[in-house]
Amino acid sequence: MPPPSPHSCRGRIVSANFLDRLRAVLLAILLTAAFAVPALAGPFEDAIAKFANDDFSDTDEAIGAVAVSGNPLAFPIISALQEGRLSADPDTRKVFVTGSDGKIIDAATGAAVDKLPDNAAAVRLNNRLRRAVEAALGGLTLLSPDPAKRIAAAQSVFKSHEESALATIDSALAKETNKTAKAAFAEARAAILLYKSDATEIEKLEAIAVVKARGDQEAMALLTGLGSDVPPNVARAAASAIASIQSNLAMWSMVQNAWYGLSLGSVLLLAAIGLAITFGVMGVINMAHGEMVMLGAYTTFVVQEVIRTRYPGLFDYSLLIAVPLAFLVAGAIGVLIERGIIRFLYGRPLETLLATWGLSLVLQQAVRTMFGPTNREVGNPSWMSGAFELGQITITYNRLWILCFTLAVFVILLAMLRYTALGLEMRAVTQNRRMAASMGIATSRVDALTFGLGSGIAGIAGVALSQIDNVSPNLGQSYIIDSFMVVVFGGVGNLWGTLVGAFTLGIANKFLEPVAGAVLGKIAILVLIILFIQKRPRGLFALKGRAVEA
Amino acid sequence: MTPHVLTRSLDRSASIFILVVAGLGLLIPLSNLLLPAGSMLQVPTYLVALFGKYACYAILALSIDLIWGYCGILSLGHGAFFALGGYAMGMYLMRQIGSRGVYGNPILPDFMVFLNYPELPWYWHGFDMFWFAALMVILVPGLLAFCFGWLAFRSRVTGVYLSIITQAMTYALLLAFFRNDFGFGGNNGLTDFKDILGFNVQADGTRAALFALSCLALILAFLICRAVVTSKLGKVLIAIRDAESRTRFLGYRVESYKLFVFTLSACMAGVAGALYVPQVGIINPSEFAPGNSIEAVIWVAVGGRGTLVGAALGAVVVNYAKTYFTSGPLAPYWLFMLGALFILVTLLLPKGIVGTFSAWRESRKATEKANAESAAREDGVGEPNPAE
Numbered sequence: 052m053p054p055p056s057p058h059s060c061r062g063r064i065v066s067a068n069f070l071d072r073l074r075a076v077l078l079a080i081l082l083t084a085a086f087a088v089p090a091l092a093g094p095f096e097d098a099i100a101k102f103a104n105d106d107f108s109d110t111d112e113a114i115g116a117v118a119v120s121g122n123p124l125a126f127p128i129i130s131a132l133q134e135g136r137l138s139a140d141p142d143t144r145k146v147f148v149t150g151s152d153g154k155i156i157d158a159a160t161g162a163a164v165d166k167l168p169d170n171a172a173a174v175r176l177n178n179r180l181r182r183a184v185e186a187a188l189g190g191l192t193l194l195s196p197d198p199a200k201r202i203a204a205a206q207s208v209f210k211s212h213e214e215s216a217l218a219t220i221d222s223a224l225a226k227e228t229n230k231t232a233k234a235a236f237a238e239a240r241a242a243i244l245l246y247k248s249d250a251t252e253i254e255k256l257e258a259i260a261v262v263k264a265r266g267d268q269e270a271m272a273l274l275t276g277l278g279s280d281v282p283p284n285v286a287r288a289a290a291s292a293i294a295s296i297q298s299n300l301a302m303w304s305m306v307q308n309a310w311y312g313l314s315l316g317s318v319l320l321l322a323a324i325g326l327a328i329t330f331g332v333m334g335v336i337n338m339a340h341g342e343m344v345m346l347g348a349y350t351t352f353v354v355q356e357v358i359r360t361r362y363p364g365l366f367d368y369s370l371l372i373a374v375p376l377a378f379l380v381a382g383a384i385g386v387l388i389e390r391g392i393i394r395f396l397y398g399r400p401l402e403t404l405l406a407t408w409g410l411s412l413v414l415q416q417a418v419r420t421m422f423g424p425t426n427r428e429v430g431n432p433s434w435m436s437g438a439f440e441l442g443q444i445t446i447t448y449n450r451l452w453i454l455c456f457t458l459a460v461f462v463i464l465l466a467m468l469r470y471t472a473l474g475l476e477m478r479a480v481t482q483n484r485r486m487a488a489s490m491g492i493a494t495s496r497v498d499a500l501t502f503g504l505g506s507g508i509a510g511i512a513g514v515a516l517s518q519i520d521n522v523s524p525n526l527g528q529s530y531i532i533d534s535f536m537v538v539v540f541g542g543v544g545n546l547w548g549t550l551v552g553a554f555t556l557g558i559a560n561k562f563l564e565p566v567a568g569a570v571l572g573k574i575a576i577l578v579l580i581i582l583f584i585q586k587r588p589r590g591l592f593a594l595k596g597r598a599v600e601a
Numbered sequence: 602m603t604p605h606v607l608t609r610s611l612d613r614s615a616s617i618f619i620l621v622v623a624g625l626g627l628l629i630p631l632s633n634l635l636l637p638a639g640s641m642l643q644v645p646t647y648l649v650a651l652f653g654k655y656a657c658y659a660i661l662a663l664s665i666d667l668i669w670g671y672c673g674i675l676s677l678g679h680g681a682f683f684a685l686g687g688y689a690m691g692m693y694l695m696r697q698i699g700s701r702g703v704y705g706n707p708i709l710p711d712f713m714v715f716l717n718y719p720e721l722p723w724y725w726h727g728f729d730m731f732w733f734a735a736l737m738v739i740l741v742p743g744l745l746a747f748c749f750g751w752l753a754f755r756s757r758v759t760g761v762y763l764s765i766i767t768q769a770m771t772y773a774l775l776l777a778f779f780r781n782d783f784g785f786g787g788n789n790g791l792t793d794f795k796d797i798l799g800f801n802v803q804a805d806g807t808r809a810a811l812f813a814l815s816c817l818a819l820i821l822a823f824l825i826c827r828a829v830v831t832s833k834l835g836k837v838l839i840a841i842r843d844a845e846s847r848t849r850f851l852g853y854r855v856e857s858y859k860l861f862v863f864t865l866s867a868c869m870a871g872v873a874g875a876l877y878v879p880q881v882g883i884i885n886p887s888e889f890a891p892g893n894s895i896e897a898v899i900w901v902a903v904g905g906r907g908t909l910v911g912a913a914l915g916a917v918v919v920n921y922a923k924t925y926f927t928s929g930p931l932a933p934y935w936l937f938m939l940g941a942l943f944i945l946v947t948l949l950l951p952k953g954i955v956g957t958f959s960a961w962r963e964s965r966k967a968t969e970k971a972n973a974e975s976a977a978r979e980d981g982v983g984e985p986n987p988a989e
Contacts, residue, residue: 335761336765401761404677405902409943410944412943539765582752
């Protein structure tokens with residue numbers, strides 16, 4: 052037990068130490084009573100018989116006695132009681148445990164019994180007893196050799212704050228070596244002391260400090276449940292602890308929203324970045340962009356199918372194989388589209404929009420015909436499944452990987468635009484197509500490659516999205532409007548605009564969701580973008596100069 | 602007597618169009634009602650309803666052609682105005698059900714009883730009166746279009762940006778109308794209608810009358826569009842379509858022209874939706890789906906952008922093809938065909954059916970005239986006839 056603030060009051064420390072010592076002595080006696088005396092006859096059997104009385108207060112006593120008996124049957128008996136599998140015969144006063152596997156034993160002796168007597172009835176519980184049962188079970192597992200079980204038991208005591216568990220907690224705390232378990236025990240002990248009517252004020256204040264340090268929803272529930280019949284000092288401390296926990300929780304929920312927002316933003320960025328490139332360079336909106344994403348996802352599916360049937364050992368590498376393949380598949384189709392359709396429609400952006408929409412219908416229907424209209428299963432490789440805890444939020448690995456992957460794609464693309472010849476040409480065409488053509492840049496080649504690049508990135512996006520979304524022919528449709536919004540919001544001709552646009556929209560969406568609900572939040576975002584467009588018709592990062600005046 | 606402004610300069614194709622629509626609007630209902638069922642010439646009721654649907658689509662196509670074909674505004678969200686008009690009519694029809702609903706509540710429509718609405722939401726008041734609903738059919742889409750257009754055109758949102766935000770608008774409405782607590786029946790929309798103005802919506806006579814009304818509305822919409830595009834205002838609209846900045850530099854307030862025509866077009870789309878709902882018997886949020894609006898644009902493209910007759914014709918042709926193909930064994934291929942239609946029309950037939958046809962006829966006329974001129978010169982007979 053941590054000492055109270057060292058400079059506050061000497062007397063208090065002395066009294067606390069004294070109490071500690073006293074408690075240790077009492078504990079020693081109690082433990083001797085509980086564990087040193089094995090259940091040979093007497094108390095355990097007497098306690099068991101009390102279950103047959105069908106009287107709540109007798110059952111309560113019986114639970115307490117069985118819990119401290121140390122008998123190996125104590126755990127099965129109490130858990131059977133909890134699950135309604137403990138039955139008693141009022142005539143013979145025998146009590147039976149029906150195991151979860153259907154085997155019946157005599158609770159007092161552990162001897163196997165063939166069948167229950169006809170008049171045996173399940174031992175009844177009420178709410179108060181249920182709490183007692185939980186606490187008793189908690190106490191029984193508090194001393195388990197498995198630290199995970201000990202921690203779980205301590206947690207359940209923390210919630211129930213059953214006074215009867217205090218002795219066991221103290222003894223467990225004394226010999227505990229595992230750090231996490233120790234903290235859990237300390238918290239459980241604090242919870243008990245907080246509700247113990249004869250605990251001193253100073254004990255309660257310390258307990259509040261411990262509970263406050265825990266700082267989660269349950270700690271808050273514990274403190275709010277304290278009621279008003281406590282000393283004013285304690286009530287004040289509890290109130291301030293509640294306030295601090297509340298602000299702590301609010302902070303974590305902000306962090307959580309921010310994380311969700313980043314995650315959504317990364318998905319949006321991945322889906323929109325290819326669109327932004329083609330729109331920036333060529334001034335055409337590719338309505339079939341979502342279908343490129345879908346093709347990428349189906350490429351992943353095919354790769355995984357082949358791996359599953361031929362080389363099951365390679366499953367963990369399936370995504371690494373799928374990424375270049377998806378890029379090639381979607382990119383090649385993109386180049387075909389550009390050469391086959393879009394180049395005939397230059398200078399007519401609205402017609403391009405219609406033609407690519409038609410193309411998206413064809414591609415969707417083609418995939419539907421080939422792979423069926425239902426969702427196809429794409430698995431997570433082992434390194435992408437699971438989650439870890441960070442503070443009070445849970446972060447899943449697949450979302451984290453997608454965020455990293457998106458940023459990697461972004462950086463590579465940025466470097467490509469900055470340092471390669473194609474990037475230079477693309478930027479030139481974006482800024483002023485005719486001037487670039489006059490300088491000897493083969494604009495139609497740049498267009499085809501740009502379209503291929505944009506589509507290829509959409510394909511890569513499909514690989515990532517296959518990990519978090521259903522792979523169906525409609526996959527692309529669900530992202531296309533959001534991608535448009537990102538491009539419109541971020542502005543074209545500058546990848547940073549897309550980055551800022553995607554993350555802004557993602558985070559704004561996730562922060563609006565808890566306030567307004569998922570659908571209303573989305574509607575609000577759409578309306579805000581429509582209003583935003585009024586202020587900046589060319590997006591956040593618009594290209595300046597005469598070149599963009601179409 | 603039609604006002605002069607509506608009939609002014611009716612050329613031949615326009616006259617033919619009006620005559621054909623008026624003829625169909627008269628003959629089909631008459632044949633449906635007067636001829637005995639099973640007779641060769643009798644039009645079955647389901648076909649009357651189907652043709653009525655096409656007429657509504659033709660009005661929608663006209664409204665899109667007015668802004669896209671003549672002013673260069675490509676709205677990918679016109680289905681939203683259509684659906685809003687439809688919802689206004691649907692609300693009237695819902696209120697007409699009265700206590701004949703499944704739950705028998707005299708005031709609340711069934712879905713509200715089901716969703717535990719304590720009372721009618723404020724925006725449902727007044728829809729028990731037809732005149733109010735009819736007003737709302739025009740006012741609600743018009744108001745939305747006015748606000749939207751005022752914001753968009755004033756800040757010079759043009760081209761694909763405008764297309765995308767109109768799509769976002771209809772998408773937002775789609776999401777909103779899907780919500781149960783929005784008060785419009787959520788996912789299921791409004792349906793199970795009984796009466797319109799006291800007549801049973803299922804009855805043959807009502808259906809025939811609705812069809813005739815749709816044809817009348819189509820003719821009126823056509824005349825209104827025609828009046829707009831042949832007026833001086835229409836010339837400015839075409840100027841905006843072809844060179845927006847230049848028109849602005851000439852001193853025209855481009856945004857006012859656009860706003861006017863956009864709002865007018867939205868009102869027309871609303872009327873089309875209102876006529877559509879009693880004929881199909883349901884209105885649900887899927888009408889707001891962005892795909893529907895884009896499909897409506899392709900009707901116009903197929904028929905001929907910038908030709909009013911073409912827009913109406915395109916709507917009927919494409920929808921007839923859709924009905925034909927989606928009900929037969931070719932159903933799985935319909936989306937291929939629709940997609941191919943989008944691609945091929947934009948690539949090969951940018952003027953649409955009517956535009957291509959009239960261009961071909963004009964070029965033939967020109968050659969004929971040139972031939973006649975050269976023949977005349979060879980004959981040594983004076984100048985060409987000035988009356989030609």
